[in-house]
Amino acid sequence: VQFFYSENIDNDFIILEGEEMNHCTKSLRKKVGDLICVIDGSGGCYTCEIINIDFKICKLLIINKKIINKKNKVHLFISPTKNHKRIEWMLEKIVEIGVDRITFLICENSIRKTVNLKRLNKIALSAMKQTQNYFLPIIDDCLSFKDAFDIIESQAKYIAHLCYDNIPLLSKSIKNNNTKCIFIGPEGDFTNNEVSYALKQNFIEVSLGKSRLRTETSGIVSTIILNLDNE
Template sequence: MHLFYQPALSPTDTSGQLSDDDARHATRTLRLGPGEAILVTNGRGNRFGSVITRADNKGCAFRIETVETVEPRPFSVRICVAPTKNLDRIEWFVEKAVELGIEQISFFYGQHSERRVLKLERIEKIAVAAMKQSLQSWLPQLDEGLPLTKLISQSVDGQCFIAHLPDDGQAPHLFHAASPTQKYTVLIGPEGDFSAQEVQQVIAAGFQLVTLGPNRLRTETAALSACQCLNLLNVVNSVNL
Protein backbone atom coordinates (compact mmCIF):
# COMPACT_ATOMS: atom_id res chain seq x y z
CA MET A 1 0.00 0.00 0.00
CA HIS A 2 1.20 3.52 -0.77
CA LEU A 3 2.47 5.70 2.10
CA PHE A 4 2.10 9.48 2.09
CA TYR A 5 3.32 12.20 4.45
CA GLN A 6 1.16 14.82 6.17
CA PRO A 7 2.99 16.33 9.17
CA ALA A 8 -0.06 18.28 10.39
CA LEU A 9 -2.08 15.14 11.21
CA SER A 10 -2.77 14.22 14.83
CA PRO A 11 -4.15 10.93 16.23
CA THR A 12 -7.52 12.56 16.94
CA ASP A 13 -8.12 13.68 13.35
CA THR A 14 -10.82 11.95 11.32
CA SER A 15 -9.90 13.33 7.89
CA GLY A 16 -7.15 15.14 6.06
CA GLN A 17 -5.74 16.27 2.76
CA LEU A 18 -2.48 15.38 1.05
CA SER A 19 0.11 18.02 0.28
CA ASP A 20 0.16 19.33 -3.28
CA ASP A 21 3.17 17.18 -4.22
CA ASP A 22 1.69 14.02 -2.70
CA ALA A 23 -1.72 14.76 -4.25
CA ARG A 24 -0.17 15.04 -7.72
CA HIS A 25 1.76 11.83 -7.18
CA ALA A 26 -1.36 10.01 -5.97
CA THR A 27 -3.72 11.17 -8.68
CA ARG A 28 -1.48 11.60 -11.73
CA THR A 29 1.33 9.09 -11.26
CA LEU A 30 -0.41 6.35 -9.27
CA ARG A 31 -3.85 7.16 -10.68
CA LEU A 32 -5.54 6.66 -7.32
CA GLY A 33 -9.15 7.71 -6.96
CA PRO A 34 -12.03 7.88 -4.46
CA GLY A 35 -12.59 4.69 -2.50
CA GLU A 36 -8.98 3.51 -2.71
CA ALA A 37 -7.03 2.79 0.48
CA ILE A 38 -3.83 4.61 1.36
CA LEU A 39 -1.52 4.99 4.37
CA VAL A 40 -0.53 8.39 5.71
CA THR A 41 2.07 9.20 8.36
CA ASN A 42 2.82 12.39 10.23
CA GLY A 43 6.48 11.43 10.66
CA ARG A 44 6.06 11.28 14.45
CA GLY A 45 5.18 7.61 14.80
CA ASN A 46 1.52 7.70 13.79
CA ARG A 47 0.26 5.81 10.76
CA PHE A 48 -3.25 6.47 9.48
CA GLY A 49 -5.17 3.86 7.49
CA SER A 50 -7.25 6.02 5.17
CA VAL A 51 -9.60 6.00 2.21
CA ILE A 52 -9.53 8.64 -0.52
CA THR A 53 -12.75 10.66 -0.60
CA ARG A 54 -11.84 13.18 -3.28
CA ALA A 55 -9.18 13.23 -5.98
CA ASP A 56 -9.32 16.08 -8.50
CA ASN A 57 -7.51 19.23 -9.61
CA LYS A 58 -8.24 20.82 -6.22
CA GLY A 59 -6.37 18.15 -4.28
CA CYS A 60 -6.67 14.74 -2.68
CA ALA A 61 -8.73 14.38 0.50
CA PHE A 62 -9.06 11.27 2.64
CA ARG A 63 -11.05 9.82 5.51
CA ILE A 64 -9.11 8.28 8.40
CA GLU A 65 -10.37 4.84 9.44
CA THR A 66 -7.58 3.50 11.68
CA VAL A 67 -4.69 4.99 13.64
CA GLU A 68 -1.60 2.97 14.51
CA THR A 69 1.22 4.17 16.76
CA VAL A 70 4.67 2.88 15.86
CA GLU A 71 6.90 2.95 18.93
CA PRO A 72 10.44 4.39 18.67
CA ARG A 73 13.25 1.89 18.37
CA PRO A 74 14.92 0.74 21.62
CA PHE A 75 18.11 2.48 20.46
CA SER A 76 18.82 5.66 18.52
CA VAL A 77 21.46 6.53 15.95
CA ARG A 78 22.76 10.05 15.45
CA ILE A 79 25.34 10.62 12.75
CA CYS A 80 27.17 13.95 12.78
CA VAL A 81 28.80 14.47 9.40
CA ALA A 82 30.70 17.22 7.61
CA PRO A 83 28.97 18.06 4.29
CA THR A 84 30.91 17.00 1.21
CA LYS A 85 32.06 19.38 -1.53
CA ASN A 86 29.88 17.45 -3.99
CA LEU A 87 26.44 17.80 -2.44
CA ASP A 88 25.13 14.74 -4.33
CA ARG A 89 27.22 12.53 -2.06
CA ILE A 90 25.73 13.83 1.18
CA GLU A 91 22.24 13.61 -0.33
CA TRP A 92 22.95 9.97 -1.18
CA PHE A 93 23.98 9.33 2.42
CA VAL A 94 20.80 10.94 3.79
CA GLU A 95 18.59 8.89 1.48
CA LYS A 96 20.24 5.56 2.29
CA ALA A 97 20.60 6.24 6.03
CA VAL A 98 16.89 7.02 6.33
CA GLU A 99 16.02 3.85 4.44
CA LEU A 100 18.22 1.78 6.77
CA GLY A 101 17.01 3.53 9.92
CA ILE A 102 18.37 6.61 11.68
CA GLU A 103 16.99 9.00 14.29
CA GLN A 104 19.07 12.14 13.78
CA ILE A 105 21.48 13.61 11.24
CA SER A 106 23.57 16.61 12.30
CA PHE A 107 25.89 18.58 10.04
CA PHE A 108 29.08 20.32 11.16
CA TYR A 109 32.04 22.20 9.72
CA GLY A 110 35.62 21.39 10.66
CA GLN A 111 39.03 22.87 9.88
CA HIS A 112 39.33 20.86 6.66
CA SER A 113 35.72 21.22 5.47
CA GLU A 114 35.41 22.25 1.82
CA ARG A 115 31.69 23.05 2.05
CA ARG A 116 30.44 25.43 4.72
CA VAL A 117 26.95 26.20 3.44
CA LEU A 118 24.15 23.65 3.38
CA LYS A 119 20.46 24.29 2.76
CA LEU A 120 18.28 21.84 4.65
CA GLU A 121 15.18 22.26 2.47
CA ARG A 122 16.33 19.83 -0.22
CA ILE A 123 17.83 17.48 2.39
CA GLU A 124 14.45 17.37 4.16
CA LYS A 125 12.67 16.48 0.92
CA ILE A 126 15.09 13.62 0.33
CA ALA A 127 14.58 12.36 3.90
CA VAL A 128 10.79 12.48 3.53
CA ALA A 129 10.93 10.59 0.22
CA ALA A 130 13.19 7.94 1.76
CA MET A 131 10.89 7.57 4.77
CA LYS A 132 7.90 7.00 2.49
CA GLN A 133 9.85 4.67 0.19
CA SER A 134 10.88 2.46 3.14
CA LEU A 135 7.39 2.56 4.72
CA GLN A 136 8.54 4.13 7.99
CA SER A 137 6.55 6.34 10.34
CA TRP A 138 9.36 8.31 11.99
CA LEU A 139 11.09 11.15 10.15
CA PRO A 140 14.65 11.66 11.41
CA GLN A 141 15.62 14.98 12.97
CA LEU A 142 17.84 17.05 10.67
CA ASP A 143 20.09 19.68 12.25
CA GLU A 144 21.61 22.80 10.69
CA GLY A 145 25.37 22.87 10.32
CA LEU A 146 27.45 24.04 13.28
CA PRO A 147 31.17 24.51 13.84
CA LEU A 148 32.63 21.32 15.28
CA THR A 149 33.69 23.06 18.49
CA LYS A 150 30.13 24.21 19.11
CA LEU A 151 28.70 20.78 18.28
CA ILE A 152 30.88 18.94 20.81
CA SER A 153 30.20 21.56 23.47
CA GLN A 154 26.51 20.62 23.46
CA SER A 155 25.18 18.06 25.92
CA VAL A 156 25.23 14.65 24.25
CA ASP A 157 23.60 11.58 25.80
CA GLY A 158 24.63 7.96 25.45
CA GLN A 159 27.71 6.55 23.76
CA CYS A 160 29.73 9.05 21.73
CA PHE A 161 32.31 8.09 19.10
CA ILE A 162 34.62 9.74 16.61
CA ALA A 163 35.39 7.57 13.59
CA HIS A 164 39.00 7.97 12.56
CA LEU A 165 41.81 5.91 11.06
CA PRO A 166 44.60 6.29 13.63
CA ASP A 167 48.22 5.70 12.72
CA ASP A 168 48.82 3.12 15.45
CA GLY A 169 45.80 0.96 14.56
CA GLN A 170 44.90 0.54 18.23
CA ALA A 171 41.36 1.97 18.20
CA PRO A 172 38.54 -0.62 18.35
CA HIS A 173 36.02 -1.08 15.59
CA LEU A 174 32.72 0.71 16.20
CA PHE A 175 30.87 -2.63 16.20
CA HIS A 176 32.91 -3.82 19.18
CA ALA A 177 33.07 -0.49 21.02
CA ALA A 178 29.30 0.12 21.04
CA SER A 179 26.86 -1.60 23.39
CA PRO A 180 23.33 -2.63 22.29
CA THR A 181 20.18 -0.58 22.99
CA GLN A 182 21.95 2.72 23.58
CA LYS A 183 21.79 6.25 22.25
CA TYR A 184 24.70 6.66 19.83
CA THR A 185 26.41 9.72 18.44
CA VAL A 186 29.11 9.21 15.80
CA LEU A 187 31.27 11.97 14.31
CA ILE A 188 32.35 11.54 10.69
CA GLY A 189 35.00 13.94 9.42
CA PRO A 190 35.19 15.95 6.18
CA GLU A 191 36.96 14.85 3.02
CA GLY A 192 40.19 16.24 4.43
CA ASP A 193 39.57 14.32 7.68
CA PHE A 194 39.77 15.75 11.18
CA SER A 195 42.87 17.69 12.11
CA ALA A 196 45.02 16.30 14.92
CA GLN A 197 43.90 19.19 17.10
CA GLU A 198 40.22 18.41 16.43
CA VAL A 199 40.70 14.74 17.30
CA GLN A 200 42.19 15.72 20.65
CA GLN A 201 39.40 18.24 21.32
CA VAL A 202 36.71 15.67 20.56
CA ILE A 203 38.34 13.01 22.74
CA ALA A 204 38.69 15.55 25.56
CA ALA A 205 34.94 16.21 25.21
CA GLY A 206 34.22 12.54 26.03
CA PHE A 207 34.09 10.91 22.59
CA GLN A 208 35.75 7.52 22.10
CA LEU A 209 38.06 6.99 19.14
CA VAL A 210 36.90 4.11 16.88
CA THR A 211 37.54 2.87 13.37
CA LEU A 212 35.25 1.54 10.65
CA GLY A 213 37.84 -0.90 9.35
CA PRO A 214 41.30 -0.73 7.73
CA ASN A 215 40.16 0.95 4.50
CA ARG A 216 40.10 4.71 4.03
CA LEU A 217 36.47 5.57 3.26
CA ARG A 218 34.85 8.55 1.62
CA THR A 219 32.89 10.76 4.01
CA GLU A 220 29.46 9.59 2.85
CA THR A 221 30.56 5.93 2.82
CA ALA A 222 31.93 6.20 6.35
CA ALA A 223 28.73 7.86 7.58
CA LEU A 224 26.54 5.15 6.07
CA SER A 225 28.88 2.41 7.32
CA ALA A 226 28.60 3.75 10.89
CA CYS A 227 24.82 3.90 10.63
CA GLN A 228 24.51 0.34 9.37
CA CYS A 229 27.08 -0.94 11.86
CA LEU A 230 24.96 0.26 14.79
CA ASN A 231 21.75 -1.01 13.23
CA LEU A 232 23.34 -4.42 12.68
CA LEU A 233 24.69 -4.52 16.23
CA ASN A 234 21.18 -4.16 17.59
CA VAL A 235 19.70 -6.67 15.14
CA VAL A 236 22.28 -9.25 16.25
CA ASN A 237 21.56 -8.44 19.89
CA SER A 238 17.79 -8.88 19.45
CA VAL A 239 18.29 -12.24 17.73
CA ASN A 240 20.52 -13.47 20.55
CA LEU A 241 18.18 -12.44 23.35
Protein backbone atom coordinates in the same frame (compact mmCIF):
# COMPACT_ATOMS: atom_id res chain seq x y z
CA VAL B 1 1.84 -0.21 -1.36
CA GLN B 2 2.15 3.51 -2.11
CA PHE B 3 2.98 5.61 0.97
CA PHE B 4 2.05 9.26 1.44
CA TYR B 5 3.33 11.66 4.07
CA SER B 6 1.50 14.10 6.31
CA GLU B 7 1.98 15.76 9.69
CA ASN B 8 -1.53 17.23 9.54
CA ILE B 9 -3.25 14.62 11.71
CA ASP B 10 -6.21 15.50 13.93
CA ASN B 11 -8.01 12.74 15.83
CA ASP B 12 -9.64 10.59 13.13
CA PHE B 13 -8.66 12.69 10.12
CA ILE B 14 -5.58 13.42 8.02
CA ILE B 15 -5.09 16.19 5.48
CA LEU B 16 -2.91 15.81 2.39
CA GLU B 17 -1.84 19.01 0.67
CA GLY B 18 0.79 20.37 -1.69
CA GLU B 19 2.94 17.86 -3.54
CA GLU B 20 1.55 14.92 -1.56
CA MET B 21 -2.00 15.78 -2.57
CA ASN B 22 -1.05 16.33 -6.21
CA HIS B 23 0.78 13.02 -6.37
CA CYS B 24 -2.17 11.21 -4.82
CA THR B 25 -5.05 12.73 -6.78
CA LYS B 26 -3.44 13.80 -10.06
CA SER B 27 -0.47 11.51 -10.70
CA LEU B 28 -2.02 8.35 -9.25
CA ARG B 29 -5.62 9.44 -9.86
CA LYS B 30 -6.86 8.33 -6.46
CA LYS B 31 -10.49 9.22 -5.83
CA VAL B 32 -13.05 9.41 -3.02
CA GLY B 33 -13.55 5.98 -1.49
CA ASP B 34 -10.03 4.72 -2.26
CA LEU B 35 -7.81 3.45 0.56
CA ILE B 36 -4.24 4.74 0.93
CA CYS B 37 -1.43 4.49 3.50
CA VAL B 38 -0.04 7.60 5.22
CA ILE B 39 3.07 7.86 7.39
CA ASP B 40 3.82 10.74 9.75
CA GLY B 41 7.62 10.40 9.86
CA SER B 42 7.55 9.66 13.60
CA GLY B 43 6.69 5.97 13.53
CA GLY B 44 2.98 6.22 12.74
CA CYS B 45 1.41 4.41 9.78
CA TYR B 46 -2.26 5.01 8.96
CA THR B 47 -4.63 3.20 6.63
CA CYS B 48 -7.06 5.85 5.40
CA GLU B 49 -10.08 6.30 3.18
CA ILE B 50 -10.27 9.36 0.94
CA ILE B 51 -13.49 11.17 1.89
CA ASN B 52 -13.10 14.53 0.15
CA ILE B 53 -10.97 16.13 -2.56
CA ASP B 54 -10.98 19.82 -3.42
CA PHE B 55 -8.54 22.18 -5.13
CA LYS B 56 -6.13 22.53 -2.21
CA ILE B 57 -6.55 19.57 0.15
CA CYS B 58 -7.42 15.91 0.25
CA LYS B 59 -9.24 14.85 3.44
CA LEU B 60 -8.78 11.32 4.75
CA LEU B 61 -10.57 9.25 7.39
CA ILE B 62 -8.30 7.05 9.49
CA ILE B 63 -9.45 3.42 9.31
CA ASN B 64 -6.52 1.83 11.12
CA LYS B 65 -3.26 2.98 12.66
CA LYS B 66 0.00 1.31 13.64
CA ILE B 67 2.71 2.89 15.79
CA ILE B 68 6.30 1.65 15.51
CA ASN B 69 8.73 2.29 18.37
CA LYS B 70 12.50 2.23 17.82
CA LYS B 71 14.75 0.64 20.42
CA ASN B 72 17.37 3.34 20.07
CA LYS B 73 18.02 6.60 18.27
CA VAL B 74 20.98 7.40 16.05
CA HIS B 75 22.38 10.90 15.49
CA LEU B 76 24.96 11.21 12.71
CA PHE B 77 27.32 14.20 12.75
CA ILE B 78 29.18 14.28 9.44
CA SER B 79 31.26 16.75 7.47
CA PRO B 80 29.71 17.52 4.06
CA THR B 81 31.59 16.08 1.10
CA LYS B 82 33.07 18.32 -1.59
CA ASN B 83 30.67 16.82 -4.15
CA HIS B 84 27.10 17.53 -3.03
CA LYS B 85 25.80 14.55 -5.02
CA ARG B 86 27.74 12.24 -2.70
CA ILE B 87 25.89 13.76 0.25
CA GLU B 88 22.57 13.13 -1.48
CA TRP B 89 23.52 9.53 -2.29
CA MET B 90 24.54 8.91 1.32
CA LEU B 91 21.35 10.48 2.64
CA GLU B 92 19.17 8.14 0.61
CA LYS B 93 21.01 5.13 2.01
CA ILE B 94 21.04 6.13 5.67
CA VAL B 95 17.35 7.04 5.62
CA GLU B 96 16.71 3.55 4.25
CA ILE B 97 18.88 2.04 7.00
CA GLY B 98 17.45 4.24 9.73
CA VAL B 99 18.78 7.48 11.19
CA ASP B 100 16.99 9.95 13.45
CA ARG B 101 19.03 13.10 13.04
CA ILE B 102 21.80 14.33 10.77
CA THR B 103 24.00 17.32 11.57
CA PHE B 104 26.60 18.63 9.14
CA LEU B 105 29.95 19.42 10.76
CA ILE B 106 32.31 22.14 9.63
CA CYS B 107 35.78 21.01 10.67
CA GLU B 108 39.25 22.45 10.18
CA ASN B 109 39.78 20.29 7.09
CA SER B 110 36.28 20.71 5.64
CA ILE B 111 36.17 21.93 2.04
CA ARG B 112 32.41 22.34 1.62
CA LYS B 113 30.79 24.56 4.23
CA THR B 114 27.19 24.76 3.01
CA VAL B 115 24.46 22.28 2.10
CA ASN B 116 21.14 22.60 0.29
CA LEU B 117 18.78 21.82 3.16
CA LYS B 118 15.60 22.15 1.10
CA ARG B 119 16.82 19.60 -1.43
CA LEU B 120 18.15 17.25 1.24
CA ASN B 121 14.84 17.25 3.10
CA LYS B 122 13.04 16.46 -0.14
CA ILE B 123 15.42 13.56 -0.83
CA ALA B 124 14.98 12.24 2.71
CA LEU B 125 11.19 12.34 2.39
CA SER B 126 11.28 10.51 -0.93
CA ALA B 127 13.66 7.86 0.44
CA MET B 128 11.48 7.31 3.49
CA LYS B 129 8.37 6.73 1.39
CA GLN B 130 10.07 4.56 -1.23
CA THR B 131 11.65 2.25 1.34
CA GLN B 132 8.54 2.25 3.58
CA ASN B 133 10.54 3.49 6.54
CA TYR B 134 8.31 5.09 9.16
CA PHE B 135 10.87 7.61 10.42
CA LEU B 136 11.90 10.88 8.77
CA PRO B 137 15.18 12.25 10.15
CA ILE B 138 15.76 15.79 11.32
CA ILE B 139 18.41 17.41 9.11
CA ASP B 140 20.36 20.28 10.65
CA ASP B 141 22.26 22.95 8.78
CA CYS B 142 26.03 23.19 9.07
CA LEU B 143 27.52 23.77 12.52
CA SER B 144 31.08 24.40 13.54
CA PHE B 145 32.82 21.47 15.19
CA LYS B 146 32.67 22.94 18.69
CA ASP B 147 29.12 24.30 18.35
CA ALA B 148 27.92 20.80 17.49
CA PHE B 149 28.64 19.64 21.03
CA ASP B 150 25.90 21.95 22.32
CA ILE B 151 23.13 19.94 20.65
CA ILE B 152 24.25 16.45 21.68
CA GLU B 153 21.60 14.54 23.60
CA SER B 154 23.04 11.06 23.12
CA GLN B 155 24.16 8.81 25.96
CA ALA B 156 26.82 7.00 23.92
CA LYS B 157 29.17 9.25 21.92
CA TYR B 158 31.73 8.14 19.34
CA ILE B 159 34.25 9.81 17.05
CA ALA B 160 35.69 7.86 14.11
CA HIS B 161 39.12 8.99 12.94
CA LEU B 162 42.42 7.91 11.40
CA CYS B 163 44.79 10.10 13.39
CA TYR B 164 46.64 7.10 14.80
CA ASP B 165 46.58 3.31 14.90
CA ASN B 166 45.20 0.71 17.31
CA ILE B 167 41.80 2.31 17.78
CA PRO B 168 39.02 -0.14 18.76
CA LEU B 169 36.40 -0.96 16.16
CA LEU B 170 33.02 0.73 16.47
CA SER B 171 31.35 -2.68 16.26
CA LYS B 172 33.29 -3.76 19.36
CA SER B 173 32.70 -0.54 21.27
CA ILE B 174 28.92 -0.18 21.15
CA LYS B 175 27.26 0.30 24.52
CA ASN B 176 23.66 -0.66 25.22
CA ASN B 177 22.32 2.87 25.30
CA ASN B 178 19.05 4.14 23.89
CA THR B 179 20.67 7.11 22.17
CA LYS B 180 23.90 7.07 20.19
CA CYS B 181 25.80 9.61 18.12
CA ILE B 182 28.93 9.49 16.02
CA PHE B 183 31.19 12.13 14.49
CA ILE B 184 32.50 11.49 10.95
CA GLY B 185 35.12 13.89 9.61
CA PRO B 186 35.90 15.33 6.16
CA GLU B 187 38.09 13.86 3.44
CA GLY B 188 41.17 15.16 5.28
CA ASP B 189 39.94 13.64 8.58
CA PHE B 190 39.72 15.36 11.94
CA THR B 191 42.77 17.15 13.27
CA ASN B 192 44.52 15.93 16.42
CA ASN B 193 43.14 18.96 18.26
CA GLU B 194 39.58 18.09 17.25
CA VAL B 195 39.97 14.49 18.38
CA SER B 196 41.47 15.63 21.69
CA TYR B 197 38.59 18.04 22.23
CA ALA B 198 36.03 15.28 21.62
CA LEU B 199 37.78 12.92 24.02
CA LYS B 200 37.63 15.60 26.71
CA GLN B 201 33.84 15.63 26.13
CA ASN B 202 33.73 11.92 27.01
CA PHE B 203 33.63 10.68 23.43
CA ILE B 204 34.90 7.20 22.62
CA GLU B 205 37.35 7.06 19.70
CA VAL B 206 36.61 4.28 17.22
CA SER B 207 37.69 2.84 13.89
CA LEU B 208 35.41 1.70 11.08
CA GLY B 209 37.91 -0.90 9.84
CA LYS B 210 41.26 -1.28 8.12
CA SER B 211 40.21 0.40 4.86
CA ARG B 212 40.31 4.17 4.49
CA LEU B 213 36.66 4.84 3.74
CA ARG B 214 35.27 7.87 1.95
CA THR B 215 33.30 10.24 4.15
CA GLU B 216 29.92 9.23 2.74
CA THR B 217 30.79 5.53 3.00
CA SER B 218 31.79 6.06 6.62
CA GLY B 219 28.40 7.63 7.26
CA ILE B 220 26.62 4.58 5.86
CA VAL B 221 28.82 2.01 7.64
CA SER B 222 28.51 3.73 11.02
CA THR B 223 24.74 4.05 10.65
CA ILE B 224 24.44 0.33 9.94
CA ILE B 225 26.52 -0.58 13.00
CA LEU B 226 24.70 1.78 15.35
CA ASN B 227 21.35 0.41 14.14
CA LEU B 228 22.12 -3.21 15.00
CA ASP B 229 20.16 -2.89 18.26
CA ASN B 230 17.04 -2.01 16.27
CA GLU B 231 16.97 -5.34 14.44
